[in-house]
Amino acid sequence: MSEPTEGACQAYARSWERVEGAESFPLDFTAVEGNMDNFVVQIKNLAQSLYPCSAQKLDQDMKLHFLKNVSVTCNDGSPAGYYIKESKGSKRWLLFLEGGWYCFDSQTCESRYETMRRLMSSTKWPLTRTGRGILSPQPEENPHWWNANVVFIPYCSSDVWSGATPKTDQSDYAFMGSLIIKEVVNELLTKGLENAKVLLLAGSSAGGTGVLLNVDQVAEQLEAQGYTGVQVRGLADSGWFLDNKQYKFTDCLDTISCAPTEAIKRGIRYWGGLVPESCRQAHVGEEWNCFFGYKVYPTLKSPVFVAQWLFDEAQLTVDNIHLTGQPIHEGQWRYIQKLGQELRHTLRDVTAMFAPACLSHELITRADWTDIRVKGISLPRALHCWDRSLHHNLHINSSHSHQKHMTPPVRGCLLQLIDSCPWPHCNPSCPTIRDQLTGQEMSVIQFLKHMGFDVQKMAQQQGMEPKKLLGMLNNGN
Numbered sequence: 001m002s003e004p005t006e007g008a009c010q011a012y013a014r015s016w017e018r019v020e021g022a023e024s025f026p027l028d029f030t031a032v033e034g035n036m037d038n039f040v041v042q043i044k045n046l047a048q049s050l051y052p053c054s055a056q057k058l059d060q061d062m063k064l065h066f067l068k069n070v071s072v073t074c075n076d077g078s079p080a081g082y083y084i085k086e087s088k089g090s091k092r093w094l095l096f097l098e099g100g101w102y103c104f105d106s107q108t109c110e111s112r113y114e115t116m117r118r119l120m121s122s123t124k125w126p127l128t129r130t131g132r133g134i135l136s137p138q139p140e141e142n143p144h145w146w147n148a149n150v151v152f153i154p155y156c157s158s159d160v161w162s163g164a165t166p167k168t169d170q171s172d173y174a175f176m177g178s179l180i181i182k183e184v185v186n187e188l189l190t191k192g193l194e195n196a197k198v199l200l201l202a203g204s205s206a207g208g209t210g211v212l213l214n215v216d217q218v219a220e221q222l223e224a225q226g227y228t229g230v231q232v233r234g235l236a237d238s239g240w241f242l243d244n245k246q247y248k249f250t251d252c253l254d255t256i257s258c259a260p261t262e263a264i265k266r267g268i269r270y271w272g273g274l275v276p277e278s279c280r281q282a283h284v285g286e287e288w289n290c291f292f293g294y295k296v297y298p299t300l301k302s303p304v305f306v307a308q309w310l311f312d313e314a315q316l317t318v319d320n321i322h323l324t325g326q327p328i329h330e331g332q333w334r335y336i337q338k339l340g341q342e343l344r345h346t347l348r349d350v351t352a353m354f355a356p357a358c359l360s361h362e363l364i365t366r367a368d369w370t371d372i373r374v375k376g377i378s379l380p381r382a383l384h385c386w387d388r389s390l391h392h393n394l395h396i397n398s399s400h401s402h403q404k405h406m407t408p409p410v411r412g413c414l415l416q417l418i419d420s421c422p423w424p425h426c427n428p429s430c431p432t433i434r435d436q437l438t439g440q441e442m443s444v445i446q447f448l449k450h451m452g453f454d455v456q457k458m459a460q461q462q463g464m465e466p467k468k469l470l471g472m473l474n475n476g477n
Contacts, residue, residue: 061128074156075120092148098155099205104267133365161210162273175271208239234304240293294346313361357419358430374417385413
């Protein structure tokens, strides 16, 4: 008997809900006494047909596997690993790199170990994880990737997924982010990845930067082992950081206040960090440049889709703009607007992107990621278009080289989705803003006033009536 599809299971569940609450009745077996064997067979068939429905429910969580190669570890020497939800029959694989900042010297790493141990050790990882957003197995939440094989790789190397340095007697910590990815891919080749058509390496925040640093390495690893049929692609979410000047300069004492360039310069030495070979050659002696999206992206061979908030909260934090309960002053407001302009400028040559003018951080693992739109198009829809354009462009024996530079011929598909409005949350589909002190939801106008935005003054600068400006803000134009 063939297994029921998820849709069939859901339909069955709905029909069962309809009859629940119907009047109960005693079972009468007298009618089947003469044909008990047939009755038992029917009950067995019914049980077997329902079992996959309950099993599907149980199997939707991703399950933890520690790496068989125990020499590839987390910072503290505990085994690295991954969570997986297999989808038998699917030839699409989604590998997700978790984010969570980094540490860059013994002091910041000790502090991280005290306060965020799960990002440096696997000793307390749960046995299962539930996927959200693009990792969700629910078609309503994840319309195009719900049925893929999903692998979540926890971040426990604190090195932006770049290190290849084991723990020794002389060093307190291992930094093996790059090797963890390599080892996970090797293990998945025994679980069906060898027959894959598409491998999407995705990640958020430090994991998004990790995608940019590792996507070509994964493509080369599969190619070197003879798996040339697997198309490797990247999806970098909230990992496109700028090496800009901080709003207010601070000494590099901790991860949060250290300027991005200084933190990475120190980190790359401390981790023994690796960068893509083509980017390394472009920045010999200054490999830290390769941690910044707009510098590494032009050197990559694999196609990469960039999802990036124009006003990323993590970027603002390292730039020393802290949006607490107090209204901000004009200098900070101008800095925030300029950040949006700079980010927009660095994305101009990116072939496929989704960049809403929102103040937020991380996008693809939000349960409501389908609600956010740019030019009326959601990110899942944009990714589906990108998938189709790559499929359309795929030439025989083209391997993975230079696919990202081809112009997509798919009609009705916009791939460069970027907001042009200049303020945080000028896009009406941005996630809800809450007052950081009270937890109350705020409208866009309340939020802008809270941030010290002067409607009269801004309207005057733009040469328009304040009413018209308020209308534009409300409508996101």
